[in-house]
Amino acid sequence: MRLLYHHLAKGGLCLRPPWSLVEHIGFDARATNAGGPWQWHNPPLRPCPPIPARWPDPVEHPDCATLHRAATAPVATPSRSFGERVVGRVRRVAVRLTGSEALGTLTFREATRQLLPPAAFHLAKRLRARWRSGQGGASGRTEPSSLGLDGDYATWAEAKAASGGYDSEHILQKTLHALRKVKSGSAVYERDSVLFDKIEYSWPVLSALMWIAAQRGGHLNVLDVGGSLGSTYFQNRFFLETLHSVRWNIVEQKRHVDVGRSEFQDERLRFYETLEACLVETKPDLILLSSVLQYVEDPYELLDKLHLTSCQFLIIDRTPFSASTFDRLCVQRVPESIYEATYPCWIFSKPRFRAILSLHWAVMAEFDSLDRLSAPVPLEFKGLLAICRPS
Numbered sequence: 001m002r003l004l005y006h007h008l009a010k011g012g013l014c015l016r017p018p019w020s021l022v023e024h025i026g027f028d029a030r031a032t033n034a035g036g037p038w039q040w041h042n043p044p045l046r047p048c049p050p051i052p053a054r055w056p057d058p059v060e061h062p063d064c065a066t067l068h069r070a071a072t073a074p075v076a077t078p079s080r081s082f083g084e085r086v087v088g089r090v091r092r093v094a095v096r097l098t099g100s101e102a103l104g105t106l107t108f109r110e111a112t113r114q115l116l117p118p119a120a121f122h123l124a125k126r127l128r129a130r131w132r133s134g135q136g137g138a139s140g141r142t143e144p145s146s147l148g149l150d151g152d153y154a155t156w157a158e159a160k161a162a163s164g165g166y167d168s169e170h171i172l173q174k175t176l177h178a179l180r181k182v183k184s185g186s187a188v189y190e191r192d193s194v195l196f197d198k199i200e201y202s203w204p205v206l207s208a209l210m211w212i213a214a215q216r217g218g219h220l221n222v223l224d225v226g227g228s229l230g231s232t233y234f235q236n237r238f239f240l241e242t243l244h245s246v247r248w249n250i251v252e253q254k255r256h257v258d259v260g261r262s263e264f265q266d267e268r269l270r271f272y273e274t275l276e277a278c279l280v281e282t283k284p285d286l287i288l289l290s291s292v293l294q295y296v297e298d299p300y301e302l303l304d305k306l307h308l309t310s311c312q313f314l315i316i317d318r319t320p321f322s323a324s325t326f327d328r329l330c331v332q333r334v335p336e337s338i339y340e341a342t343y344p345c346w347i348f349s350k351p352r353f354r355a356i357l358s359l360h361w362a363v364m365a366e367f368d369s370l371d372r373l374s375a376p377v378p379l380e381f382k383g384l385l386a387i388c389r390p391s
Helices: 002-009 064-071 082-098 101-105 108-115 118-139 156-161 169-184 203-215 231-235 254-263 275-281 299-307 350-357
Strands: 148-150 189-191 194-196 219-225 245-251 269-272 286-290 313-322 328-334 341-349 361-368 380-388
Touching: 156 328, 156 341, 169 189, 169 194, 169 231, 169 254, 189 231, 203 219, 203 286, 203 313, 203 361, 203 380, 219 231, 219 275, 219 299, 245 254, 245 275, 254 269, 269 275, 299 350, 313 350, 341 350, 350 361
Parallel strands: 219 245, 219 286, 245 269, 286 313, 313 341
Antiparallel strands: 148 328, 189 194, 313 380, 328 341, 361 380
């Protein structure tokens, strides 16, 4: 099981015959898995099966990743924090220098006040305050009031229980207020409900959109999953208006769809509650996933579902990746200055993500995204352009 999953996670090919082609003879007390012939004994050997004309595609079972993460979850072991280790060392040094066992029970503050001259003590206080104010960026830990990721949760349910979610009416109304200004021309650009006085283009995404449109004779049909009220569409509207035709289809939560239809829908911009409802009306050329996959409970299941839409192109943007072997589930915290919220968020293992993606998509280009977040592990926000592999 573990070897087969390792092959899938790394994009390898594991050839497994439909029945055993070897005879196992190691049945004795020294065997690891076959202490007796009654459980693992092979039936009579059969001839080698014929070589198929077409090999089946390697597909990961949708439950495999969840089961593997649960089976390999690290066991929590008691460990002292960095601060506790520093305090312990200070106590031991204080006892050794003074010979007083009483210093072994002092707090960090009391011990340093005893050992340091007043000027040095006050300097240490200032340095400690500066370190505490900057420790979010240094260590990846974030206070609830700051923008960033923290935690390492075993299941989506645990992460959701520790967060307030994204589908709140307050966030929707703030996004609506901002995009109304963008639509009317009184504001220039909106991202994540925040207004900007200058458009911050994702030039790789815009280039990919225009490149795909060029191959379609100046026509563009986009399936924008989780596209809010049209943020990416309005961001690139100036360039999109130069094309012969544009259809921008957004699949979102019901409240977003209701508001989108009443406020922004026109002949170009459309809103749908499900993929199926969208595909009944139109056949998009490309799928856009901009800051979406990390907020989905099962992102790989969504990718499998999107593969069945028969879209030829895939654009992923603003997605966090780490160099780790495993995906990490965190909680993202957004400060009140933007909109006060917390919600589960994945940090994807880049090797694993690319291996799974490669089953159906060939990556043509990769690029850096604009986002920056503090996190418990080193990460980078990436985007990519991929083309669907022939089935």
